[in-house]
Amino acid sequence: MDSASVTAFFQTLVQGLLTGGLYALIGTGLSLIFGVMKVINFAHGDFLAIGMFITLALFKAFNIDPYLSLLVVAPAGFALGFLIQRFVLARLGDRLGEGSMLATLGLGLIVSNTLLLTFGAQPQSINVPYATTTFQFAGVQISIPLLVAGLGTLVAIVGLNLLLYRTELGRAIRATAQNPLGAELQGVKTTQIQAIVFGLGVAFAAIAGVLLMPLLYTFPTVGENYTTKAFIVTVLGGLGNLPGAVAGGLVLGVIESLGAFYISNNYRDAYGLIAFLLVLLLRPEGLFGKTVKRV
């Protein structure tokens, strides 16, 4: 390999890792919700779309910088998730599985169609001066917004880990995930905890939406794509396994980038799906699933 192709390799790798970081952020929210409530949130991508559209609306109406809108979007996402769990999903009672699956699917439809009615179907984007700014590091061009997205992911995930492992609330969340009944008997308000967890999951999706906005355009059904990606990410890493979701996101980002670079872009989505199928066939517990510890 000559130096140009080495640079091209690292360029692709870095971009894959940064894109993968965003996938990780999206996947973490999904995995967190699954870990605690055993609910697969099929509206996850649509919550991401909400984050994108709030950012878009704030930018168009008040010219608010997309990153500043995080201050609005993150709490709004949390509140939305909290309310949905409290007043919709919690009411489905113990019918886990199909009941909650259909409910989240329905919620996703409500969200995307509300966005459609409010904003119209045409793709929209925001143009910020730093959208294409880059800096060079050892010959590799790094996009500032993409790097910010990667760092944002890092902050969010570190924050989540601190919350889970360093606070009383985190202990309650972990207890609820391990044994809801046991936690309830120990005085943990599990309904409250579940609402908080769903809020956190939705907030994560919405934050990812904000971080994507300077890079991409949005349209009401943009979420579908990301629900699929989030699902692949969590399955790659093992459902409900948070470090696994992070690793799964990075793996997916790198697989897609390298595949598109070295093989062909025409089958880009196929690379992730092939990895997904292989994992399901060979390691159904996920690349970083729980059995790893037993071996």
Next chain:
Amino acid sequence: MRKVTFLTLALTPLLALPASAQSSTGTIKIGAITSVTGRFAEFGKMQLAGFKVGVAEVNRKGGINGRKIELLIEDNASDVNKGLAAAERLVNAGVPLVINEYSSSLVKAQAQYLARQKVPNLIVTSSGDDITKPGSDYIFRLNQPATEYARVIFNIFRDNKFKSVAIIAGTGAFEKSVADAAQDFAKLYNITIVEDQRYDKGLTDFRPVLNRIKAKNPDGILMVSYAEDSVALMRQAREVGVKPRLFAGGAAGFALPDFIKDSGSAGESVITATAWVPQLRYAGVQKLNVDLKTALGGQEPSYHAAQAYAGVIVAAEAIRKAGSTDREKVKAALNALNMTTAFGPVQFKDYDGFRNQNPLAMVAQQVQGGAFVPIYPKSVVPRPIKFER
């Protein structure tokens, strides 16, 4: 527009009426399908403005033999199935002819359905080659086919001694047509295609492809994509730092005023093929540009608006020549038509495997200082091209 649609709905109970049942007095109703809503709504907006200007002009000049014209505009919601339903409603409404619009993937289905129903349809914007090649007796197209989009760009590449070109194109009917035609011109002009990458709709990360292209360092990059992708492509191209001598867009997304607005500095010095510019020297071009701008509330019109306008003018002329709203007579009139509009000369010919195709060349423009300026051919008084390197 809403009102027009309601009118059509009101006509639907009259399904059983044959085409000739349009009364011989009162307004003449011509069908039109465009994307009023959905992902192509931006183009639809341009076309609605063109329709409005066209209808106003025909009626101001006395209509067709004293009868005013009116368009029954159906929305295909940027969706194939809704497009077919829209076409069916127009067939049932008994219109003599349907003006057929934008996205090739949709128009092809609509055109074939209309042709099977023996309704002449006049395509004004959609440019996938396979719509008029092989085509049908009932399908007429006044705008340039996709081949021409590739030709004008490759003429510029050839004139500037480009040796290598990379292609990035979507997998839709239009993008595929332009990219395939580009392959042919590359062979003809002895230009090497170093990369030909196609992507599915919904892809938002072009960086790996752009990296690949960057490594090959081609003289030119031809991108064929719709509105949203064109902005994402150029942003990421700047970000990745790929630097050909010219970035070229195969119309569609790149020719819209919104491309400049949304891509900002990333879009600077991108060249694009376009079907019409106000600098062309046909009679009435300047007036059309002003009228379209007024209809758009001050926004700069794109070529889609001029094509929609021409569609109305040509449709009205064909019905006038036919002396009737009978579909067969209108078809015969379209076949014999030879006229000049502010969009360009219109005559439907059979050539190079095309049927009922208006042979018209394209022009090219470049984003210079945040505005489109014409750069090709000689007849538009071109400005010098600015190269990236």
